[in-house]
Amino acid sequence: MPxxxxxxxxxxxxxxxxxxxxxxxxxxxxxxxxQVSEAVPAIxxxxxxxxxxxxxxLYWLTGAIGSSFWPYYARMHRPWPIPExxxxxxxxGYAEFPKEILSPPxxxxxKTYTRLxxxxxxxxxGHFAALEQPAxxxxxIEQFFRPLAG
Numbered sequence: 001m002p003x004x005x006x007x008x009x010x011x012x013x014x015x016x017x018x019x020x021x022x023x024x025x026x027x028x029x030x031x032x033x034x035q036v037s038e039a040v041p042a043i044x045x046x047x048x049x050x051x052x053x054x055x056x057x058l059y060w061l062t063g064a065i066g067s068s069f070w071p072y073y074a075r076m077h078r079p080w081p082i083p084e085x086x087x088x089x090x091x092x093g094y095a096e097f098p099k100e101i102l103s104p105p106x107x108x109x110x111k112t113y114t115r116l117x118x119x120x121x122x123x124x125x126g127h128f129a130a131l132e133q134p135a136x137x138x139x140x141i142e143q144f145f146r147p148l149a150g
Contacts, residue, residue, distance in 0.1 A: 046132040088112060088114065091144075093118035096120065097124075098122065098123075098125070117144070122137075122140070125137070
């Protein structure tokens with residue numbers, strides 16, 4: 001029997017096909033995208049229509065929409081992946097985008113990620129930062145790794 005995230009993925013794929021038209025591409029994902037992106041009132045203000053459609057199509061045609069739901073489903077139905085009292089000791093950085101769904105407090109993150117070397121508040125962007133602010137994200141990743149390169 002399929003799990004609930006697979007069912008949601010199937011419904012999302014069907015809804016996407018049913019809702020797309022020349023006037024409202026990706027109508028199913030549009031309202032969600034607006035909530036977690038810098039684009040107000042339209043996602044196209046932050047992400048070009050072609051890029052948005054290419055991204056949605058990639059998820060849809062490959063069936064990857066289901067696996068993209070798994071972390072959210074697992075978080076709701078399983079314990080936190082890092083057991084209480086354990087830490088992560090590798091160099092860690094965090095780019096905090098203002099429209100991200102969740103933004104943990106740095107003090108809380110530092111308790112688990114003991115080598116938190118970089119925490120940057122980005123000027124704009126959201127959950128789709130790689131689409132919305134690719135240059136800013138790439139620059140931040142480069143800045144994080146530069147001192148580690150030796």
